[in-house]
Amino acid sequence: xxxxxxxxxxxxxxxxxxxxxxxxxxxxxxxxxxxxxxxxxxxxxxxxxxxxxxxxxxxxxxxxxxxxxxxxxxxxxxxxxxxxxxxxxxxxxxxxxxxxxxxxxxxxxxxxxxxxxxxxxxxxxxxxxxxxxxxxxxxxxxxxxxxxxxxxxxxxxxxxxxxxxxxxxxxxxxxxxxxxxxxxxx
Amino acid sequence: xxxxxxxxxxxxxxxxxxxxxxxxxxxxxxxxxxxxxxxxxxxxxxxxxxxxxxxxxxxxxxxxxxxxxxxxxxxxxxxxxxxxxxxxxxxxxxxxxxxxxxxxxxxxxxxxxxxxxxxxxxxxxxxxxxxxxxxxxxxxxxxxxxxxxxxxxxxxxxxxxxxxxxxxxxxxxxxxxxxxxxxxxxxxxxxxxxxxxxxxxxxxxxxxxxxxxxxxxxxxxxxxxxxxxxxxxxxxxxxxxxxxxxxxxxxxxxxxxxxxxxxxxxxxxxxxxxxxxxxxxxxxxxxxxxxxxxxxxxxxxxxxxxxxxxxxxxxxxxxxxxxxxxxxxxxxxxxxxxxxxxxxxxxxxxxxxxxxxxxxxxxxxxxxxxxxxxxxxxxxxxxxxxxxxxxxxxxxxxxxxxxxxxxxxxxxxxxxxxxxxxxxxxxxxxxxxxxxxxxxxxxxxxxxxxxxxxxxxxxxxxxxxxxxxxxxxxxxxxxxxxxxxxxxxxxxxxxxxxxxxxxxxxxxxxxxxxxxxxxxxxxxxxxxxxxxxxxxxxxxxxxxxxxxxxxxxxxxxxxxxxxxxxxxxx
Numbered sequence: 001x002x003x004x005x006x007x008x009x010x011x012x013x014x015x016x017x018x019x020x021x022x023x024x025x026x027x028x029x030x031x032x033x034x035x036x037x038x039x040x041x042x043x044x045x046x047x048x049x050x051x052x053x054x055x056x057x058x059x060x061x062x063x064x065x066x067x068x069x070x071x072x073x074x075x076x077x078x079x080x081x082x083x084x085x086x087x088x089x090x091x092x093x094x095x096x097x098x099x100x101x102x103x104x105x106x107x108x109x110x111x112x113x114x115x116x117x118x119x120x121x122x123x124x125x126x127x128x129x130x131x132x133x134x135x136x137x138x139x140x141x142x143x144x145x146x147x148x149x150x151x152x153x154x155x156x157x158x159x160x161x162x163x164x165x166x167x168x169x170x171x172x173x174x175x176x177x178x179x180x181x182x183x184x185x186x
Numbered sequence: 187x188x189x190x191x192x193x194x195x196x197x198x199x200x201x202x203x204x205x206x207x208x209x210x211x212x213x214x215x216x217x218x219x220x221x222x223x224x225x226x227x228x229x230x231x232x233x234x235x236x237x238x239x240x241x242x243x244x245x246x247x248x249x250x251x252x253x254x255x256x257x258x259x260x261x262x263x264x265x266x267x268x269x270x271x272x273x274x275x276x277x278x279x280x281x282x283x284x285x286x287x288x289x290x291x292x293x294x295x296x297x298x299x300x301x302x303x304x305x306x307x308x309x310x311x312x313x314x315x316x317x318x319x320x321x322x323x324x325x326x327x328x329x330x331x332x333x334x335x336x337x338x339x340x341x342x343x344x345x346x347x348x349x350x351x352x353x354x355x356x357x358x359x360x361x362x363x364x365x366x367x368x369x370x371x372x373x374x375x376x377x378x379x380x381x382x383x384x385x386x387x388x389x390x391x392x393x394x395x396x397x398x399x400x401x402x403x404x405x406x407x408x409x410x411x412x413x414x415x416x417x418x419x420x421x422x423x424x425x426x427x428x429x430x431x432x433x434x435x436x437x438x439x440x441x442x443x444x445x446x447x448x449x450x451x452x453x454x455x456x457x458x459x460x461x462x463x464x465x466x467x468x469x470x471x472x473x474x475x476x477x478x479x480x481x482x483x484x485x486x487x488x489x490x491x492x493x494x495x496x497x498x499x500x501x502x503x504x505x506x507x508x509x510x511x512x513x514x515x516x517x518x519x520x521x522x523x524x525x526x527x528x529x530x531x532x533x534x535x536x537x538x539x540x541x542x543x544x545x546x547x548x549x550x551x552x553x554x555x556x557x558x559x560x561x562x563x564x565x566x567x568x569x570x571x572x573x574x575x576x577x578x579x580x581x582x583x584x585x586x587x588x589x590x591x592x593x594x595x596x597x598x599x600x601x602x603x604x605x606x607x608x609x610x611x612x613x614x615x616x617x618x619x620x621x622x623x624x625x626x627x628x629x630x631x632x633x634x635x636x637x638x639x640x641x642x643x644x645x646x647x648x649x650x651x652x653x654x655x656x657x658x659x660x661x662x663x664x665x666x667x668x669x670x671x672x673x674x675x676x677x678x679x680x681x682x683x684x685x686x687x688x689x690x691x692x693x694x695x696x697x698x699x700x701x702x703x704x705x706x707x708x709x710x711x712x713x714x715x716x717x718x719x720x721x722x723x724x725x726x727x728x729x730x731x732x733x734x735x736x737x738x739x740x741x742x743x744x745x746x747x748x749x750x751x752x753x754x755x756x
Contacts, residue, residue: 017367021315025307032308062494069491075312075332078367171366 099149192221212258215285239269244608249615260298275598279338311339319352336370389458399463400429432586442470448533573605573629603632
């Protein structure tokens with residue numbers, strides 16, 4: 001039985017109807033079933049009336065299947081795609097306000113440059129660095145900037161998209177019941 | 187045609203086949219109550235909104251149709267909550283309609299405003315807040331569709347007062363409801379059927395676990411064919427009782443915490459479990475780590491999220507149980523499982539000796555006697571609605587149900603106070619049935635105000651109050667696990683006979699086994715609702731019992747009767 005039981009970060013792309021309270025329904029589901037949300041982002045899609053969420057959860061593969069099945073039980077959820085094991089572009093964006101002085105400004109700018117981050121605000125005492133990338137890249141930059149003094153910071157949480165020309169159908173006719181493959185193979 | 191929102195509500199309800207609504211009026215739902223008088227719908231005024239929700243639930247379970255409860259905003263809506271949660275846990279299709287303050291006042295802490303869609307979000311299958319008159323019709327149609335399709339459940343529709351009062355052009359529209367994110371028609375995959383058939387044909391010690399899904403999908407007769415062809419014995423869950431005839435030789439009885447000893451032992455020794463429309467609740471599995479250790483498992487359920495939730499299974503089939511069994515039936519081999527069945531018969535022998543039914547009449551009245559005799563004097567044909575507690579478990583053990591929808595009980599949530607109002611709802615669903623509400627003295631008093639409803643509506647039900655002057659099941663736990671320290675379980679009760687009489691109903695009392703027939707016959711012959719108080723042994727316990735979280739085979743058994751004790755006055 002080849003089964004991974006270690007907790008890992010699972011990433012879901014979820015299409016939902018853009019209606020009042022849908023975010024609450026999704027969040028409430030994770031809360032009451034004791035699934036641990038790492039990150040949740042939501043925004044519009046190319047189709048009016050449909051929003052797209054990227055949800056990152058700490059879970060093993062079996063729990064991930066249960067999350068998927070439970071999400072499908074919500075009437076406003078159109079499609080759930082677990083992209084954890086798919087080739088995916090994953091991005092997080094952070095704005096980091098760093099304290100600078102005449103002695104450290106150049107160093108901070110250089111660091112930003114190395115991380116392909118942009119400086120979007122600049123004055124005598126601070127700069128705001130905007131960085132986009134995988135979570136680990138963003139975290140590395142934050143680690144490097146921390147000794148200079150981070151005044152404040154904001155992160156969007158991650159968004160994800162599968163590579164290649166295809167996209168998951170937003171509202172497929174038939175969704176096969178998701179029974180864990182490990183159980184099937186036994 | 188121009189109609190008010192209130193009129194649209196009743197148009198949709200009557201089109202959906204609703205003939206009866208259980209409810210309680212109030213400010214924010216008044217426009218709807220006013221419009222009600224022009225429609226052919228009977229309204230039953232319960233004495234508390236919780237009673238309305240339970241009655242709608244009882245109606246739904248007795249009829250298989252959607253039950254409807256109605257309440258006003260604020261406290262009216264919050265009083266429904268226990269009833270909604272009860273229906274959710276037992277997958278019962280009800281639609282609750284609540285009034286809400288006018289849309290402009292929402293969010294302002296207006297008088298009797300409460301966020302009922304927020305409150306009921308985790309305990310409904312789905313819910314809606316409607317603030318525009320034109321949305322009322324389509325929303326209510328969706329509500330009925332969602333409540334009854336797939337895995338049924340409660341749906342709440344909260345309708346702002348101004349939406350009820352507004353007027354729009356509206357006609358009933360027959361086109362099927364289409365919800366892009368809701369797909370209740372899950373198709374069974376042939377691959378899974380094939381693997382299930384292989385396991386079934388190879389099994390030497392299989393047991394079927396039949397749950398509520400058997401009844402809800404109408405799979406009774408195909409299950410029977412399947413069982414008779416394969417000779418696989420059936421264990422039932424509490425809510426599965428009636429899905430397979432109790433009198434059938436292959437029906438082993440109830441499983442779980444208060445299941446029969448031989449049933450639990452058979453499950454623990456089985457090499458294959460076929461879970462049909464049940465969800466491996468902790469009350470039927472006991473300790474999951476030691477549950478059915480030798481068994482492969484096939485799980486058929488309409489809800490994909492139930493597969494592998496509690497118990498890891500080898501084959502998970504998501505779909506309608508009746509359809510699944512119809513597919514499986516021709517594919518499985520006719521079986522001969524004589525050795526296994528004979529072994530289970532042997533297991534039964536020991537338990538039968540301990541059975542309280544074998545005890546001589548010692549002058550003490552045991553609930554098991556009451557239930558057994560009631561079964562006898564109702565020819566096993568009553569529609570029984572129970573409350574929650576010891577009497578509920580004794581009912582499940584000693585009333586032998588042969589037909590579906592003849593036992594209505596709160597399983598998942600275990601809601602005390604469910605019995606009487608649910609019995610009222612069941613009586614309206616099946617007016618010709620002999621309805622018995624079997625309730626404990628504790629649970630009965632939680633919703634005893636519904637005696638007024640029985641009197642006002644002029645309905646005939648029989649209420650058996652099993653009175654041991656204790657919260658019996660809690661007392662039993664205190665006896666077993668808390669050194670008989672009876673914290674807050676003894677009850678000083680009112681005179682139940684006078685209580686019935688104060689409501690204009692008949693009250694009878696029974697204190698010995700010899701009187702049971704007389705009071706039951708009298709209740710059957712008396713017009714109107716009758717309450718019988720059975721004064722039973724105070725400190726009797728339900729056996730066998732698997733302590734919560736213990737191994738399923740680690741049952742506490744009824745002690746052997748000892749000479750010279752109350753159990754055996756020899």
